[in-house]
Amino acid sequence: MSLDTLGESGQGTTVSGADSLGDAFYPLYERLFSEDSEFVGDLETKLAQARMADTVELYISRALAIGTITGVSLWIVGTLLGYLLFATGMIDLGSAVIVQNVSSGVADVLKLLRVPLLVLVTGLVFGSLGFVMGFGVLIAVPYSRASTRKREINMLLPDAVAFMYALSVGGLNQLEILQAMAEADDTYGEVSREFKSIVQETQYFDTDYRTAIRNQALSTPSDELAQFLTDMLSIVSSGGNMQAFLDDKKDKHMRTAKQQQEMTLETLELFGEMYMTLSLFPLLLIIILVIMMMIGEAQSMMIYATVYALVPLTGLGFLVLVSTVKQDEVGDGFLMPGSGSERLRQQQRSGLLNLGLVETFTGEYSVFDRIKNREGSYEATQIIKKPHLFFRESPLYTLAITVPLALVVVGTAIGTGSAPTTWQGMIDAPVWGTFLFVYLPAYMVLVPLTVFYEWNVRSRYGVTNNLSDNLRKLSSANDTGLTLLESFYTVADTTSGKLATEFQTMHAKVNYGMSLREALVEFNNKYHIPRLARTVKLISKAQEASSQITDVLRTAATASENQDDINRERKSRTRMQVVIIMMTFLTLLAVMAILQTQFLETMAELTSGTDQDSLEQAGGSFNLGAIDPSELSLLFFHAVTMQAILSGFISGYMRDADILSGVKYVVVLLTIALSVWMFVG
Numbered sequence: 001m002s003l004d005t006l007g008e009s010g011q012g013t014t015v016s017g018a019d020s021l022g023d024a025f026y027p028l029y030e031r032l033f034s035e036d037s038e039f040v041g042d043l044e045t046k047l048a049q050a051r052m053a054d055t056v057e058l059y060i061s062r063a064l065a066i067g068t069i070t071g072v073s074l075w076i077v078g079t080l081l082g083y084l085l086f087a088t089g090m091i092d093l094g095s096a097v098i099v100q101n102v103s104s105g106v107a108d109v110l111k112l113l114r115v116p117l118l119v120l121v122t123g124l125v126f127g128s129l130g131f132v133m134g135f136g137v138l139i140a141v142p143y144s145r146a147s148t149r150k151r152e153i154n155m156l157l158p159d160a161v162a163f164m165y166a167l168s169v170g171g172l173n174q175l176e177i178l179q180a181m182a183e184a185d186d187t188y189g190e191v192s193r194e195f196k197s198i199v200q201e202t203q204y205f206d207t208d209y210r211t212a213i214r215n216q217a218l219s220t221p222s223d224e225l226a227q228f229l230t231d232m233l234s235i236v237s238s239g240g241n242m243q244a245f246l247d248d249k250k251d252k253h254m255r256t257a258k259q260q261q262e263m264t265l266e267t268l269e270l271f272g273e274m275y276m277t278l279s280l281f282p283l284l285l286i287i288i289l290v291i292m293m294m295i296g297e298a299q300s301m302m303i304y305a306t307v308y309a310l311v312p313l314t315g316l317g318f319l320v321l322v323s324t325v326k327q328d329e330v331g332d333g334f335l336m337p338g339s340g341s342e343r344l345r346q347q348q349r350s351g352l353l354n355l356g357l358v359e360t361f362t363g364e365y366s367v368f369d370r371i372k373n374r375e376g377s378y379e380a381t382q383i384i385k386k387p388h389l390f391f392r393e394s395p396l397y398t399l400a401i402t403v404p405l406a407l408v409v410v411g412t413a414i415g416t417g418s419a420p421t422t423w424q425g426m427i428d429a430p431v432w433g434t435f436l437f438v439y440l441p442a443y444m445v446l447v448p449l450t451v452f453y454e455w456n457v458r459s460r461y462g463v464t465n466n467l468s469d470n471l472r473k474l475s476s477a478n479d480t481g482l483t484l485l486e487s488f489y490t491v492a493d494t495t496s497g498k499l500a501t502e503f504q505t506m507h508a509k510v511n512y513g514m515s516l517r518e519a520l521v522e523f524n525n526k527y528h529i530p531r532l533a534r535t536v537k538l539i540s541k542a543q544e545a546s547s548q549i550t551d552v553l554r555t556a557a558t559a560s561e562n563q564d565d566i567n568r569e570r571k572s573r574t575r576m577q578v579v580i581i582m583m584t585f586l587t588l589l590a591v592m593a594i595l596q597t598q599f600l601e602t603m604a605e606l607t608s609g610t611d612q613d614s615l616e617q618a619g620g621s622f623n624l625g626a627i628d629p630s631e632l633s634l635l636f637f638h639a640v641t642m643q644a645i646l647s648g649f650i651s652g653y654m655r656d657a658d659i660l661s662g663v664k665y666v667v668v669l670l671t672i673a674l675s676v677w678m679f680v681g
Contacts (some may be wrong), residue, residue, distance in 0.1 A: 019058070019062075021061075021062050021065035021066070022058040022059070022061040022062035022065065023058075023061070024065065025061045025062070025064045025065040025068070026057065026058075026061045028061070028064050029057060029060050029061040029064060032064075033060065040056055040060065043059070043060065043139065043142060044056035045219075046142040046143050046146045047059060047142045048219050049142075049146035049149065049150075049219065049220065049221035050141075050143075050145035050149065050221075051145075051149070051193070052141075052142055052145065059138075059142075060139075062138065063134075063135050063138040063139050064135060066134040066135065066138050067130075067131040067132070067133075067134035067135030067136075067138070068131065068134075069134065070130040070131060070133060070134030070135075071127045071128065071131030071134065072127065072130075073130060074126040074127055074129060074130030075123045075124070075126055075127030075130065076123075077126055078122045078123040078124070078125060078126025078127060079119060079120075079122065079123035079126075081122060082118060082119035082120075082121070082122030082123060083119050085122070086115050086118045086119055086122075087115050087119060146221045147221070149190045149221050149222075150221040150222045151327075152189055152190045152191075152330050153190045153191050153194065153220070153221065153222040153224070153225050154222055154225075154260070155327060155330050156188050156189055156190070156191045156330055157191055157222070157224055157228070157253055158250070158253035158254050158256065158257045158559075158562070159188065159534045159559060160181065160184075160188045160191040160192070161246060161249050161250045161253050162250045162254075162538070162555055162556075162558070162559040163180075163181070163184065163187075163188065163537070163538050163541075164177050164180075164181060164246050165243070165246035165249075165250045165555055166538050166541075166551070166552040166555045166556065167180055167541065167542065168242055168243040168246050169243060169542075169551040169552055169555065170541075170542040170546060170549060170551075171546065174209075174236060174242055175209065177242075178195055178198060178199055178209065179199055180541060181195040182195045182196040182198070182200075183196075184537060184541075186331075186334065186335050186336040186533075186537075187331065187335065187533050187534050187537040188534070188537075189330055189331055191225065194216055194220050194225060195216075197212075197216055197219075198212040198216050199212075201215065201216075209236075210233060210236055210237060213229050213232060213233045213236065214229075214230075214233055216229055217229035217230050217233065224253075224256070228249060228253075231245070231249070232245070250555075254558075254559070254562045257562070257566065258562070258565065258566060258569075261566050261569060262569075264325055264326070264327060265569065265570065265573040265574070267325050268322070268325065268326070268573070268574065268577055268654060269573070269576070269577065271318070271321065271322055271325070271577075271654075272577040272580045272581065272654075273580070275318055275580070275581060275584065275650070276580060276584045278314050278318060279314065279315070279318075279584050279588065279643065279647070280584065280587070280588060281314070282306055282307075282310050282311045282314060282639065283588050283591060283592070283639075285306050285310070286303060286306055286635075286636075286639065287595070289302050289306065290303070290599075290632065300631070303635055304635070307635045307638055307639045307642075308638070311639055311642050311643060311646075312642055314646075315642070315643070315645075315646030315647070315649075315650065316646070318650060319646070319649065319650055319653060322650065322653060322654055323653070326653065326654065326657045327657065328657045329530050329531075329657065330530060331530040331533065332528060332530070333524070333525075333527070333528035333529045333530045333532065333533045334524075334525050334528050334533070335524050335525060335533055335536060335537060335540075336521075388452075391448070391452040392452050392456050392459065393456065395449055395452040395453040395455075395456050395660070396449070398448045398449050398452055399445065399449065401448075402444050402445045402448055402449070403445055405444060406440070406441035406444040409440065409441070409444065410436065410437065410440070410441060413436050418436070419433065419436040419437065420432075420433045426634060427628070427630045427631050427634050428630065430630065430633050430634035431637065431674075431677055431678055433634075434634070434637055434638065434641065438641060439641075439670060439674055442645075442666075442667075442670060443667070443670075446663050446666060446667050447667060449660070449663055450663045450664045450667055453661075453663060454664060457661075460527045460528075460529060461527075461529065462497075462498045463498050463499050463502065463529070463532065464499075464529060464531060464532055465497070465498075465499075466495075466497050466499055467499060467532070467535065467560050468557055468560040468561045468564055470491055470495065470499050470503075471535070471553055471554075471556050471557035471560055472553075472554075473494075473495065474487045474488070474491055474553050475553035475554045475557060477491060478547075478548060478549060478550045478553055479550040481548075483547040483548075484516065484539075484543050484549060485507060485510055485516055485547070488503040488504075488507050489503070489504070489507045491503055492504035492507065502523050502526075505523070506519040506523055509522075517540045517543070517544065520536050520539065520540045521536070521540065523536070524536040531560075531563055534559075535556050535559070535560060538552065538555070538556050538559075539552065539553065539556060574654050574655050575655075577651075577654050577655075578651045578654060578655055578665075581647050581650060581651050581654070582647070582651065582665075582669075584647070585643055585644060585647040585669055586672070588640065588643055589640050589643075589672065589673060589676055592636045592639065592640050593676055593677075593680045595636065596636055637673075637677050640673045640676075640677065641670065641673055644666065644669035644670050644672070644673045645666050645669075645670070647665070647669055648662045648663070648664075648665035648666030648667075648668070648670075649662035649663075649665070649666060650662065651665045652664070652665050652666075
């Protein structure tokens, strides 16, 4: 096990069956790969960076085993498929010419061998693909995990450096700063785990911390963290000013974070322009296919494939493309309480299926079992009395009610005959049928989810609106000689807003016997916002050493202001991308509506015989009977509906890096699409 994986549980562990496979295929590994192979060395590095506790020899051996098993399985499938296709005559090979200009004897031999050869080649192709997939997927796992860790480290590094600077300002020495970073994995995630490796190497392997820092700089997946550790090592070795070094690095990484945000937003702007072209491509293809159907050069199945395959695949592909660039918020925002805070620890795990502290004592005495039952009844009663507050805290639980209700409504409509049950029925009533099967369930499920999700976001993130200003006020109050607790009360007494109320609540809790650290952790976990968690972590750690932490509060305010600048820039730039997506959808909807009213209705008049002279004139060049205006109207409506759903989710994800944020856009776009098609369809 490498040093980078020490203390990690679960990730990279192997079962005995997998180890047996690796041991069995180890001779094959020795035959295929040499000790100085560049591929083996690179994979070994990635295994360490991904914190996977496998030796590279065993891992490659296991990958060869999985690839071989997958290849043999698909070889059998491919051979059977080849036999069914060629040996049974499902594909006629009677007129196929394998080799020209050969004698009749050789031709007869080739005719006898062509079926076995085709079956063999089919099996080999499938088997090769199976081996490549089985071997390649397993080999790609360390690269993917290392890339994920690198991305998270780079995102959290500016805040982590600010945290270390605040600790140095608070009076902690170099070793204490490293120890504090190693213990802050609930806030700084993978950055903290990198420092934990340094601390564990010095504690358990009798390595001096200079060597441990050097080793970690060589093994971390992030180039930025590697450079930071290398520079830190020079300061440690030369006895330089660590506080000045961290101050300089803090400013540098904050500038780097803004530059990275700028690059991300520029890439998203490019994606917005790409989406305009990609989303209009299915529309152009549908128009071309309709014209080709009229001249007898296309089949209706191609239009079905365009509407029900190309449109959703284009949207999903673009969503995946955006997810590779858009940076999600790292962490869940929860802080782990101290070792003595069992109540807070149970409170963090409490929920619908966990009743909190009483869970710890059940099973020992019957009285605790009765308390648990009463607590469960009380929690259920509170949910029934105030369901809106419960759904505000857990918006996804609305699906437990709305999804079954939507299924019941649709089932009732089918049972009473109100909903069409055949495809021809959908063609005859495209708007009504689509409304019953798509729009009505969507409204029943998405509208409550939208309301409670947006309420949840606004109730939680309202506390960060004035966070930077309040931190500045706390710093000023603390600078006058007030303790941190007194500073909380002073700021709460002179300002208004949700954060001021929380400051007042924390002051009251401490006065009634709770420690300030526990009050801060409980306040943070109530809102569990990653950005807030990093600020609270910094303050709670610094106040353990002293109540006079003016410089620490000023540093927290600077970091918060930097985050405010990044958020404002992101909202401003992504707003334009959302507008582009919306306008693209409205353009597509308008074109579809024009096709419906100006083209399909004209075709319907021609094919119904209302204008016989025009029908005869058009019939010389077009096969008007090949198109069904009602069927095309249904397909157009379904294309617009799917485009509305995909455009909504893409808009929300580009805006807030959260799929659920796009639900409100989906509801709005679906409403626009339904309103337009009720008028034109």
